[in-house]
Amino acid sequence: xxxxxxxxxxxxxxxxxxxxxxxxxxxxxxxxxxxxxxxxxxxxxxxxxxxxxxxxxxxxxxxxxxxxxxxxxxxxxxxxxxxxxxxxxxxxxxxxxxxxxxxxxxxxxxxxxxxxxxxxxxxxxxxxxxxxxxxxxxxxxxxxxxxxxxxxxxxxxxxxxxxxxxxxxxxxxxxxxxxxxxxxxxxxxxxxxxxxxxxxxxxxxxxxxxxxxxxxxxxxxxxxxxxxxxxxxxxxxxxxxxxxxxxxxxxxxxxxxxxxxxxxxxxxxxxxxxxxxxxxxxxxxxxxxxxxxxxxxxxxxxxxxxxxxxxxxxxxxxxxxxxxxxxxxxxxxxxxxxxxxxxxxxxxxxxxxxxxxxxxxxxxxxxxxxxxxxxxxxxxxxxxxxxxxxxxxxxxxxxxxxxxxxxxxxxxxxxxxxxxxxxxxxxxxxxxxxxxxxxxxxxxx
Amino acid sequence: xxxxxxxxxxxxxxxxxxxxxxxxxxxxxxxxxxxxxxxxxxxxxxxxxxxxxxxxxxxxxxxxxxxxxxxxxxxxxxxxxxxxxxxxxxxxxxxxxxxxxxxxxxxxxxxxxxxxxxxxxxxxxxxxxxxxxxxxxxxxxxxxxxxxxxxxxxxxxxxxxxxxxxxxxxxxxxxxxxxxxxxxxx
Numbered sequence: 001x002x003x004x005x006x007x008x009x010x011x012x013x014x015x016x017x018x019x020x021x022x023x024x025x026x027x028x029x030x031x032x033x034x035x036x037x038x039x040x041x042x043x044x045x046x047x048x049x050x051x052x053x054x055x056x057x058x059x060x061x062x063x064x065x066x067x068x069x070x071x072x073x074x075x076x077x078x079x080x081x082x083x084x085x086x087x088x089x090x091x092x093x094x095x096x097x098x099x100x101x102x103x104x105x106x107x108x109x110x111x112x113x114x115x116x117x118x119x120x121x122x123x124x125x126x127x128x129x130x131x132x133x134x135x136x137x138x139x140x141x142x143x144x145x146x147x148x149x150x151x152x153x154x155x156x157x158x159x160x161x162x163x164x165x166x167x168x169x170x171x172x173x174x175x176x177x178x179x180x181x182x183x184x185x186x187x188x189x190x191x192x193x194x195x196x197x198x199x200x201x202x203x204x205x206x207x208x209x210x211x212x213x214x215x216x217x218x219x220x221x222x223x224x225x226x227x228x229x230x231x232x233x234x235x236x237x238x239x240x241x242x243x244x245x246x247x248x249x250x251x252x253x254x255x256x257x258x259x260x261x262x263x264x265x266x267x268x269x270x271x272x273x274x275x276x277x278x279x280x281x282x283x284x285x286x287x288x289x290x291x292x293x294x295x296x297x298x299x300x301x302x303x304x305x306x307x308x309x310x311x312x313x314x315x316x317x318x319x320x321x322x323x324x325x326x327x328x329x330x331x332x333x334x335x336x337x338x339x340x341x342x343x344x345x346x347x348x349x350x351x352x353x354x355x356x357x358x359x360x361x362x363x364x365x366x367x368x369x370x371x372x373x374x375x376x377x378x379x380x381x382x383x384x385x386x387x388x389x390x391x392x393x394x395x396x397x398x399x400x401x402x403x404x405x406x407x408x409x410x411x412x413x414x415x416x417x418x419x420x421x422x423x424x425x426x427x428x429x430x431x432x433x434x435x436x437x438x439x440x441x442x443x444x445x
Numbered sequence: 446x447x448x449x450x451x452x453x454x455x456x457x458x459x460x461x462x463x464x465x466x467x468x469x470x471x472x473x474x475x476x477x478x479x480x481x482x483x484x485x486x487x488x489x490x491x492x493x494x495x496x497x498x499x500x501x502x503x504x505x506x507x508x509x510x511x512x513x514x515x516x517x518x519x520x521x522x523x524x525x526x527x528x529x530x531x532x533x534x535x536x537x538x539x540x541x542x543x544x545x546x547x548x549x550x551x552x553x554x555x556x557x558x559x560x561x562x563x564x565x566x567x568x569x570x571x572x573x574x575x576x577x578x579x580x581x582x583x584x585x586x587x588x589x590x591x592x593x594x595x596x597x598x599x600x601x602x603x604x605x606x607x608x609x610x611x612x613x614x615x616x617x618x619x620x621x622x623x624x625x626x627x628x629x630x631x
Contacts, residue, residue, distance in 0.1 A: 084625045092627065101619035127617060207490060208533075219621055225540065225566055228533060282464020283491050287498070412505050413471065430508030430516075430544055438543075438569035438604070441597035442615045 043383060046074040046103040046112045046133075048124055050086035051235055053138050053165065054115020058089055060376060061113065065091070069380075074103045078219040079235070098216060100124055104131040111161075111383060114138060117238045118245055122147035123223050125162065125393075126445050129154040134383045136376070138165040140254035140403055141396040143246070146436035148397035148404075149423060150445040155393045163379035163389040164396030166258035170372035171351035173358060177335075177344045178263045180357035183367040186337025191304045192260045195311030196331035198291045199240055199247045202284025206231050223439035232285045240286035242407060243437075247288025248309055250403040252331050255347035258391065258399045260305055260333055263344075267395040270420030271296035271305070271402070276409035278309070294406035307406060316345050316352060327352060408434060446470070448477035455484060455495045463495040470499035471506030474515060478503065478522035485534045497537055508545040520546050524553045532562035539563060543570035548578035555582035558590055558598075565597065572601040580605055587612075 047058050054077075064070045072090045076097040077083040087096050097103050104112060104127055111134035114124050122142045128135050135155075141164050142148040155162045168174055181189060208228035211217035217229045224243055239245035261267050278292025289309065296305040316322045316329040329352075332345040345352040362368055372378045372390045382389040401423075408431060409416050417426045425431045439445065446454075446466070451473045454466035470477070477499070484496035506512075507519040523546070526538045539557065542550045551574055557567035568586075571579040583605065587598045599612035 080623060080625050083623060087625065087627065096623055096625050096627075097619075098623035098625075099619045099621040101617055105617065105619070123616075130617070205491065205494075216621060225536065225569065226562075227536075280468070282468075283460045283494070285494075411501075412509070413502075414509060428510050430505070430512075433544055433573060433575075436573070438572045438601070440565050441568070441600060442618070444600055444614070444616050 040068055041384070042068055042071055043380065044071045044073050044108055044110045046076065046106065046109045047072065047086065047090070048076045048100045048103060048112055048114045048128075049116030049120070049138075050075050050077045050089075051079065051082045052115065054113070055082075055086070055089075057113045057115050057136070057376075058086055062089060062091070064376075073109050074106065076100045076103050078216045080214040080216075098219065101127070104128045104133055110134060111136070117220075117234070118250060119143055119224050119238075119243065120222050122151050123439065123443055123445055126150050126154040129158040129160045129162070132158060132160065134161045134379075136163045136165065136379050139258070139391075139396065140164075140246070140250045140400040141393065142400045143243075143250075143404065144435060144437050145401060145404060145423060145425075147445065148400055151393050152397055161379065161382035161386070161389060162393040162396075163375065163382060164391045164393065165375070166255050166391045166396065166399065167349055167375035168255045168259050168347040168351045169262050169390045170375035170378055171349070173353045174259055174262075174344070174351040175369065175371045176358045176360065177259075177342060177351070177353040178369045179362065179367065180342060180353075180360050181263045181335060181337075182265070182369050183360070183362060185340060185357075185360065186335055186342055187339030189264060189303060189335050189337045191306070191336040192264065192333055193306045193311065193336070194253070194256045194260065194308060194331070194333040195313050196248050196252050196256065196307070196309050197313070198309045199288050200286070201281035201290055202232055202240065202286040204232075205284040221440070222443040225440060230285055237286070240288050242287045242411065245288065246403060246407050247292075249289070249292065249294065249307055249406050250400075252347065253307055253403045253406070254399055256331055256333050257305065257307065257402050258396075259344060259347050259351065260335075261395065261399050261402075262390075263335065264303065266298065266303075267398055269298060270398060270423075271405070271418055272299045272420075273297045273415055273417055274402075274405040274409045275415040276406050278410050280410075289407075289410055292406070292410060294409065296402060296406075305402070307402075314343055314345075317354070325350075446473055448473050448480060451477050451499060452480040452484070455481065455499055456488070456492060460491065463491065467495045467499035467502060470502040473499070473503055475503075475507070475518035475522045478519060479526075482526050482534075482538070485537070486530050493534075497534075500537070501541065504541045504545055512545075516545050517547070517549075520550055524550050527553050527557060532560070536563060536566050539566040539570050543573040546570065546574050548574075548576045550574065551576070551578040551582050554579075555586070558582070558586045558594070564591070564594055568594075568597055568601050572604055580607075 050058050072094050074095045075086040075090045083096050112128045114137040121137050125135050125137045208230045211229035276294040278289035280289050292309050294307040316327050329345045335342045378390045419426050481496040481500045485493050507515045523538050554567050554570050557563040571583050583602050596612040596615050599609040602609050
C-alpha cells in the first residue's frame with residue numbers, strides 16, 4: 001500500500017530525517033558573485049588532464065564550442081601523446097601545455113576542467129581557484145582530510161564556482177528518486193546499503209622501469225612521494241593503488257555515496273564512526289581492497305550507510321531496457337525506510353530507479369527538490385549566477401571524506417571516530433596524523 | 446605468529462602463503478622489523494613487496510590507540526634502517542616514521558635532508574612529526590641546508606605555523622615546457 005503523500009510534508013520529512021533547520025534542497029544558496037562575461041556570454045575554458053574522463057569532458061565541451069557557448073583556449077597534460085591528441089580534438093585555437101601552471105595564469109581563461117588522477121585534484125583545484133578560475137574537477141574531490149579543507153577554503157576565499165564530477169546527482173532519475181524519498185514515501189530512512197563489484201588484483205606484476213618518453217613522470221606523480229615508474233601504475237590503473245586511486249570506494253563510492261548523501265539531505269553532515277573490513281591482493285603493485293565492507297554510523301539523525309564490495313547485487317528489473325541502453329547494474333544502492341524501500345541502480349552518468357519513483361506525481365503544494373539541468377549546465381549556472389552547484393565543494397568533500405575514512409579504517413584495521421564539526425579523527429594519534437600527507441614540493445596546496 | 450615464522454612465510458615461493466602472512470603480520474611486533482627490512486633490500490620483487498607490506502602492518506598496528514610502548518619499540522627499530530641502502534627502500538622507512546615516529550626519530554631523519562634522493566621524504570616526515578625536535582631540524586635546514594631545497598623547507602615551516610619571510614612559495618611558478626607541435630599545422 002502506498003503511503004499518502006499528504007501525510008508527509010516537506011517540513012515533516014526534514015523533521016523525521018532530522019535535517020538541520022534551514023538546509024535547502026530546492027534552492028541552493030548563492031556563494032559567489034555572478035560574473036559578467038562578454039556580450040555573447042561565452043565562457044573561456046582550459047582543460048587540465050585530457051585522458052580518461054578528462055578526454056570525455058573535452059569532447060563534451062567541443063560540442064558546446066560549436067554553439068558558441070564556450071571557447072576552449074588551452075589543453076594540458078603530462079603525457080605528450082595525450083596532449084597531441086587533445087590538441088586535434090580541441091582545435092587550432094587552443095594552446096597546449098605540459099605544465100598546468102601556465103594555463104591557470106592566463107588572464108583570458110575563465111574556468112578550468114580538471115580531469116587528472118585523484119592525487120592531483122586538490123592541488124590543481126586550489127591553485128586554479130587562487131588564480132581566480134572557476135573549476136570543474138573530477139571526483140573524488142580529495143585524497144586526504146586536509147586536502148578537502150584546503151579546497152573548501154580556496155573556493156570560499158576566491159569566490160569561485162566549483163562543480164565536482166559526481167554527475168549522478170544531475171541525472172533525471174536521480175531527481176525522481178530524490179523527490180520520492182524527500183516526499184516521505186519510504187517513511188524514515190534509517191539505512192542505505194550500497195553494492196559494487198570488487199576491485200581487481202594485479203596478476204601480472206612487472207618490475208619498475210624507465211617511464212615512456214612521452215610521459216613526464218615527475219609531473220604525473222606531482223604531490224605524491226617519489227617512486228620509480230611502473231607500467232602497472234598508470235594510466236587508468238592508478239585507480240587500484242591506494243595512495244593515488246584508492247580503489248572502487250573512491251571511484252564509484254564517490255558516485256553512489258554522493259547520491260546517498262544528497263537524497264538523505266546529509267551533505268553537510270558526517271558519520272560518527274567508520275568501520276571497514278576487507279581483503280587486499282596478496283601480490284602485485286595494486287593495494288586497494290578487492291572486497292570490502294564499510295559501515296558509517298550517522299547520529300542526529302541516526303542512520304547507517306554501508307558500502308559493500310560486492311554486497312548484494314540487485315539486477316536491473318527491465319532486461320529489454322538494460323540491453324537497449326547498456327545499463328551497468330554492477331553497482332547501486334537500496335534505501336531502507338520504515339514504510340518501504342527504494343532501489344537506485346548505478347550512480348554516475350547512469351542513474352535508474354524503480355517505476356514507483358519515476359512515475360510518482362507530487363500533488364500541488366507537495367514536496368519538490370532541485371532539478372539539475374545537467375551537470376555541466378549546473379556548473380555554468382553557478383559561474384554565471386553565483387548559485388551553489390549541485391555537487392559543490394563542501395558536499396563533495398563530505399562525500400570524499402567517507403571514501404578516505406573508509407580506506408583509512410581498512411588499512412589501520414580499526415574503527416575510527418569522526419568529529420564532523422571539527423573535521424577530524426578523534427582518539428587515535430596515528431590516524432589523526434594521517435589526515436594529511438605532506439606533498440612533494442612544489443606540488444603543494 | 447612470531448617474527449621467525451613470519452619471515453619464513455614471507456620468503457615462501459607461494460603467493461598465497463606470503464599474502465596470508467603479510468596480512469596477518471600486524472602483531473608480530475618490533476622483533477620482526479629488521480628481518481623484514483632485510484628482505485625489502487635483498488628479496489626478489491614479490492618477496493620484497495610482501496616484506497614491505499608486512500612491515501607497514503606492524504607499523505600501523507603499533508600505532509593503534511592502545512599501542513603504548515610498542516609504538517616506540519617499532520619506531521626505534523626503524524631509525525637505524527635509515528642509514529644506508531637503496532633509497533627506494535629507505536623511503537618507506539621514512540614514511541613509516543612519519544606516522545609513528547617522535548622526537549627520537551627526528552635527528553636521523555634530518556640527516557636525510559642532505560640526501561638528494563630522500564630529502565623531500567625527510568622534509569615531509571619532519572613536517573608531520575610533532576614536537577620541538579622536528580621543528581628545530583627544519584629551522585636548521587633552512588639556515589644551513591642546500592640552497593635549492595630552502596623553498597621547500599620554508600613551506601614546511603609555514604605549515605608548522607612558523608613565519609618565514611624569505612623563500613616565497615613557488616607552487617604557482619610554471620617550469621615545464623611541452624615539446625608537442627601543432628598537429629593541425631602539418
